[in-house]
Amino acid sequence: xxxxxxxxxxxxxxxxxxxxxxxxxxxxxxxxxxxxxxxxxxxxxxxxxxxxxxxxxxxxxxxxxxxxxxxxxxxxxxxxxxxxxxxxxxxxxxxxxxxxxxxxxxxxxxxxxxxxxxxxxxxxxxxxxxxxxxxxxxxxxxxxxxxxxxxxxxxxxxxxxxxxxxxxxxxxxxxxxxxxxxxxxxxxxxxxxxxxxxxxxxxxxxxxxxxxxxxxxxxxxxxxxxxxxxxxxxxxxxxxxx
Amino acid sequence: xxxxxxxxxxxxxxxxxxxxxxxxxxxxxxxxxxxxxxxxxxxxxxxxxxxxxxxxxxxxxxxxxxxxxxxxxxxxxxxxxxxxxxxxxxxxxxxxxxxxxxxxxxxxxxxxxxxxxxxxxxxxxxxxxxxxxxxxxxxxxxxxxxxxxxxxxxxxxxxxxxxxxxxxxxxxxxxxxxxxxxxxxxxxxxxxxxxxxxxxxxxxxxxxxxxxxxxxxxxxxxxxxxxxxxxxxxxxxxxxxx
DNA sequence: CTATCATGTGAGTGACCACTTACTTACAAA
DNA sequence: TTTGTAAGTAAGTGGTCACTCACATGATAG
Numbered sequence: 387x388x389x390x391x392x393x394x395x396x397x398x399x400x401x402x403x404x405x406x407x408x409x410x411x412x413x414x415x416x417x418x419x420x421x422x423x424x425x426x427x428x429x430x431x432x433x434x435x436x437x438x439x440x441x442x443x444x445x446x447x448x449x450x451x452x453x454x455x456x457x458x459x460x461x462x463x464x465x466x467x468x469x470x471x472x473x474x475x476x477x478x479x480x481x482x483x484x485x486x487x488x489x490x491x492x493x494x495x496x497x498x499x500x501x502x503x504x505x506x507x508x509x510x511x512x513x514x515x516x517x518x519x520x521x522x523x524x525x526x527x528x529x530x531x532x533x534x535x536x537x538x539x540x541x542x543x544x545x546x547x548x549x550x551x552x553x554x555x556x557x558x559x560x561x562x563x564x565x566x567x568x569x570x571x572x573x574x575x576x577x578x579x580x581x582x583x584x585x586x587x588x589x590x591x592x593x594x595x596x597x598x599x600x601x602x603x604x605x606x607x608x609x610x611x612x613x614x615x616x617x618x619x620x621x622x623x624x625x626x627x628x
Numbered sequence: 629x630x631x632x633x634x635x636x637x638x639x640x641x642x643x644x645x646x647x648x649x650x651x652x653x654x655x656x657x658x659x660x661x662x663x664x665x666x667x668x669x670x671x672x673x674x675x676x677x678x679x680x681x682x683x684x685x686x687x688x689x690x691x692x693x694x695x696x697x698x699x700x701x702x703x704x705x706x707x708x709x710x711x712x713x714x715x716x717x718x719x720x721x722x723x724x725x726x727x728x729x730x731x732x733x734x735x736x737x738x739x740x741x742x743x744x745x746x747x748x749x750x751x752x753x754x755x756x757x758x759x760x761x762x763x764x765x766x767x768x769x770x771x772x773x774x775x776x777x778x779x780x781x782x783x784x785x786x787x788x789x790x791x792x793x794x795x796x797x798x799x800x801x802x803x804x805x806x807x808x809x810x811x812x813x814x815x816x817x818x819x820x821x822x823x824x825x826x827x828x829x830x831x832x833x834x835x836x837x838x839x840x841x842x843x844x845x846x847x848x849x850x851x852x853x854x855x856x857x858x859x860x861x862x863x864x865x866x867x868x869x870x
Numbered sequence: 871c872t873a874t875c876a877t878g879t880g881a882g883t884g885a886c887c888a889c890t891t892a893c894t895t896a897c898a899a900a
Numbered sequence: 901t902t903t904g905t906a907a908g909t910a911a912g913t914g915g916t917c918a919c920t921c922a923c924a925t926g927a928t929a930g
Contacts, residue, residue: 398896398907420749422664426888436909441889499748505807506745507662516808541829546813547822550804551797558796565747566758571788580789587783588830640877640926668918678879683919 405443408433413454417496420503421451455504455511458497465526472530477539477586480530481552484523485578488556498557498564524549531589540589548589555581647685650675655696659738662745663693697746697753700739707768714772719781719828722772723794726765727820730798740799740806766791773831782831790831797823 399407411433415424426447430437444450464487471479501520504512527549534540559577562568570577641649653675657666668689672679686692706729713721743762746754769791776782801819804810812819 401906404907420662420664422662423749425886427886435907437888438890438910439908442907445889447888502744502807503748506741506748507665512808521810543826544814544818544822547819548826550801551823551826554797554800555793556796557803558799559792561799562792565744566754568763572786576786577789580786581793584785584790584793584827584830586830588826588828643876646877667916669916679918680880680920681878684877687919689918 401443404435404439408435408440408443408450409454409457412450413458413496413500416451416454416503417499421447421507421509451504451509452511454500455509455515458494458500458515465522468526475534475537475539477534477589478582481582481585482578484527484552485556485581488523489559489578490574495564498560502561502565520553524553527552534589543589552581552585555585643685646675646677646681650677650682650685650692651696651699654692655700655742656738658693658696658745659741663689663749663751693746693751694753696742697751697757700736700742700757707764710768717776717779717781719776720824723824723827724820726769726794727798727823730765731801731820732816737806740802744803744807762795766795769794776831785831794823794827797827 408429412424412429415429415432418424426437426440429450430440433440440450444453464483468480468483471483501512501515504515524546528545531540531543531545531548535542535545559581563570572580650671654666654671657671657674660666668682669679671692672682675682682692686695706725710722710725713725743754743757746757766788770787773782773785773787773790777784777787801823805812814822
């Protein structure tokens with residue numbers, strides 16, 4: 387009864403803004419400590435609001451998590467740049483662009499942690515997340531490599547395996563430094579150059595002699611590495627999700 | 629008062645056996661669900677004992693976790709086999725052995741999960757774990773690659789970066805299949821062969837012409853990749869994290 | 871037989887968790 | 901001014917967590 391202007395709390399924001407600030411706070415915490423390691427109280431405090439308000443925006447903690455994952459699944463402008471280099475058959479540029487992008491730019495440091503956490507914790511959205519955001523790269527790459535093989539520029543190898551190798555180098559590089567905190571022993575630029583050089587050298591035709599004889603395609607049981615047609619569908623229904 | 633022969637529980641075991649069975653149960657659960665995602669009740673139940681007994685063997689949940697990590701840090705018999713191939717300069721065998729070992733044999737499936745979980749959750753033993761069990765491989769490899777470079781068998785590249793690339797391919801392969809549950813698209817043998825082929829092709833001297841002229845070592849500003857002197861010396865101070 | 875002691879347990883304990891309830895406040899349309 | 905409603909909160913609630921305590925059991929040494 388004797389309360390006048392006691393409670394101040396957060397000033398009012400529109401639902402959208404508030405939702406965004408909650409997601410930002412939660413993403414940082416989940417990336418740092420995982421889903422089970424983060425409490426809703428912490429999230430609310432970080433976002434500067436009460437726990438109750440948090441639950442007015444997201445019905446459960448899991449729904450909030452799902453919203454974060456869904457939001458992070460926007461694909462980058464990277465593919466356009468790569469596409470251009472790919473059409474010019476500039477192999478060095480194609481792989482350098484991808485490596486550079488994933489190593490310094492576009493490398494939201496919390497994203498890798500979030501992704502690993504969600505996969506390890508068996509979150510049901512992890513698959514979708516992984517498939518849209520990550521797999522796209524190496525399926526696209528596999529398509530490019532297969533094309534260059536047909537053209538005789540690359541040796542015949544399993545293109546999907548080759549693409550995985552390249553992405554593997556890059557991702558492991560990040561895991562080493564971002565997750566295991568291994569201090570870098572050379573500049574990011576040198577690392578990118580080193581990976582691309584090593585990988586391309588392994589792919590290029592050793593001698594022009596290999597150029598004919600491609601049609602044979604002895605791979606036999608090649609699975610399905612032909613370019614994911616509709617690579618990124620619409621982000622599946624996120625809001626609710628139990 | 630009316631109790632007569634009610635409680636049966638586990639039959640008595642020696643402290644050692646019991647401790648081992650607790651560790652086994654806990655390791656499986658931690659690997660599956662992480663530290664925060666696993667309850668001591670579950671662990672006790674899986675081990676077939678009461679929670680109270682669990683806490684008689686390990687003072688805290690964290691101590692139990694530490695015991696598991698410490699136990700998993702025994703290094704394998706792998707290095708001996710590799711050493712032999714290395715002395716014969718059998719490059720293919722060296723890399724195939726390592727890849728094979730890490731891909732099908734000696735690949736305790738829970739180990740990768742445990743390692744990733746502990747790194748993500750910032751457990752203080754993660755550093756030690758990683759350094760002893762994992763880093764050894766690529767530091768050893770870097771040494772071997774550097775030697776083969778000196779001998780003119782490999783192109784001049786940054787040996788540590790090359791070693792990381794190779795381990796990266798292999799580890800990413802496992803992460804893809806064990807963590808993200810991507811179905812394998814070829815047999816493990818083909819995968820191993822593919823990775824080794826790709827990697828070695830990238831390393832080998834393109835032409836014999838390169839063989840002389842190594843002494844020049846035009847790298848100029850080469851950083852510090854000269855054979856980790858005491859390959860597994862004391863770790864660089866990485867040990868923060870609560 | 872009995873005292874000892876490691877091995878074992880059921881039944882807690884306080885702390886903290888995700889989530890709810892009952893309420894207030896600010897603001898804009900009527 | 902009234903009033904409808906979205907934005908906001910303090911103070912819970914039941915359940916679960918890591919961890920404890922008082923006591924039971926059984927093998928064995930004297």
